[in-house]
Amino acid sequence: MSTPVGNEDPAVIDVTGLTKEFGRTVALQGASLTVARGEIVVLLGLSGSGKSTLLRHLDGLETPTSGSVRVLGQEVPRLSGRRLRALRSRMGFVFQQFDLVPSLTVLENVLTGALSELRGPRIGLWSYPRRLKLAALGHLDRVGLLDRAYQRADTLSGGQQQRVAIARALMQNPEILLADEPVASLDPESSEQVMSLIREIAMDEGLTVVCSLHQVDLALSWGDRIVGLRHGEVVLDTPAEGLSKAEVMEIYGRVATSTTELEAIEVELADAATDAASEPRLADGALRS
């Protein structure tokens, strides 16, 4: 993986002893994580295990209670204003609920990814430079949605909206891609499309990816490295290759005695993690093919 000119710091992400408390609940408890450039890391865990909170700290969307968060050689909690925005613009973020502006066109939604390199507010397609519009159309073509450029974002299906959100992240020319449960609200077919798209783009661009997931099968088949979180602590950190599902299950404090129980645990995992979403669950092994 050829890396663009970067910092002498070999680790693009270096989190040590990160603790975050929301009032009396502890979301993260001394979590540590180091990610090298070009790695594709999956954060695995139940809902409430701290995956989202960890991701949000990387982008400076949360301030830690204690601990250090270094991203691209900069201590994130110390940054603010213009310098924080500059760092954020080097990281793409894909959200579970896509978070497109429903009433804007697909193209304008993609263009909002470039706001950090523009000064001042932008309203309407005409207010973006032609150069960026061409780039945005290129990214839309990349995710296979060029023909939808001028439709309203809310006329698209969930999977299509998530692909638009990926195009929006690409608009930032990011070095790191953060994804928070990117397919938890999608049906199996769209999930597969979105996950392979992220993987493909990450390989092509040499992106560093940190993606949170709750489906064990998906995590094992998709990631290079699995980081398991439980109650805000990192309890597993190992290459995905050769890792078995039973080993993963152990990190949740359960020992699988039979296949039926394994399946039951997995159903529970899926249920707990996507309480809010009413979409059909990702079928077992849908991505193994």
Place this chain on the structure above:
Amino acid sequence: MSLATATPPAPSAPPPSSPSTIAERAPRRRVSPERIAAILTLGAIVVASVIALADSGISIPSMIESWGNAERFFARVGTITFPEPGELLYLTALTIGLVLCGTLLAAVISVPVAYLAASNTTPGRGWQAFGRFVTVLTRAIPDVVLAMVFVLMFSLGSLPGILAIGIHSVGMISKLFADAIEQIDEGPRLAIRAAGGSKLQEFTSGILPQVLPSWVATVLHRNDINLRGSVVLGYVGVVGLGMEMSFAFKSLNYSEGLGIALVMFALCVVMEIVSSVVRQAMLGGTPSGRGLGDRVVRGVQNARARGRATAVPAAPRPASGGDLEAALRRPWDAVRIRNTIWGWVALAVVIGSVLVCNIQWGDLVTFWAKIPAIAVQFWPPSFGNYDAATMFGAMAQTIGIALAATLLAFVVSVFVGSLAARNVAPNGTVRTSMRLLLVVIRGIPEVILAIVLIVITGLGSQAGTLALAFGGIGLLGKLIADSFEEVKSGPERALRATGANRGQVYASATLPQGTRALIGHSFYLLDTNIRAATILGIVGGGGIGYYLLNAGQGSNYAVVTAIVLMILVTVLIVEGIAMWMRRVFR
């Protein structure tokens, strides 16, 4: 649904071993002191309203008697006449232009005010307090008072009216706009923050597109209100149809006065239809409102839908593939053509409004110099030649009008509004006719009704009370009907299943669920009526407004200040009580 948490149901009955009776074991009912205070206040307000109503001299015999007056009055009017067509057209254009300019001014000012006042966008607590203060203050000062002051500062023309409407409307628009901002989906905004966007960019790209529809709807709604209110502005010297009407009535030219009133009424109806069409065009979809305009739009849409069987406009799509240059040209599909046309029409209307108002822009520069001289005349406040008892009495009369009108409107509205609710009305015919009745009532501007009533029954609070009560039925009846339709249908179904009759279901399931909304809406009406009652005096409906107009026309500006302060304090107190009630009975 997890496997681990499946537990047998817990026993629900307490241990039966205790020897005491059920009455002793039952927990005491607790009511918080605040709730008791609120209930007592509510009771006091109701008693005051009943007394005010008894004092107002409204009685069935006197109404029948005044019907005789009405017949004599209309006999004297003879035929209704209108100003010359050319003049009428100019006055109509001027009135609409002035109101539009004022509303647009408010719409622009309300964006930063709402940004400061909304809890999720405000830069800090201090800024938020400032934003809310502006919202409350601009709403509390009646536009008529502002117009009176501005008429003094500017050479005659449209500017006083525009500024009065513009400043007064900021309160309502920015309050509703701030509410809309607080209810947005935070996701898109967070996404823009995560991409490195600035605070301003978060607002313009992440929040504004989400709240634009509600902002447009609010502005259009406010425009309708302002058009109705523009009649009164004419009485204090703002140009337009209202001023012509006041001249006609003052010179006892009833035929022309009524003619202009009729034109004004037609204008209000047309404007409501137009704003509904615009809302529909800008926001898409079928209007869900039950106003006159929304009904018309729905009717037309249904007729059109029946006309064409299958009309699926296939949106032309840019060619997929590498030809990005081609994709850069946005295709002219139906949506884009429609949006562009609407955009140009809106721009033309705005430019036309500004032109027809013939704004003396120079005044905006020169009036600053006049402020110190005028401010001195307004300060310190005093009651001048009047004694304090007279003034407080007049203020009390205004409050009495508002209370009596609210009570009257409440009693009738509960009846009409209930029957207009789908889940209460015995059949569709009753519901539809009640809904229609409410729509017709809302169509008639209160001020015009008051003026006509005053001409018929003579000056005094009776006409004012009746006019406000009548208008109140239109508003409160609709709100009650809507709230009743929104209650949960489960309890109603459950009661019907026990064999309860229609009245019992209404009393035990519908009404209890709707009580909070009933109290909230009634206080909203009282709030509105207090403001309206001060204005009614200006057209001769009794109360403090009469003294306000007198003081303004007699150049006793210190008295104007004193009266405005009284109005301000009253409005703020009522608003405070209303907010408290809504909170306690939430």
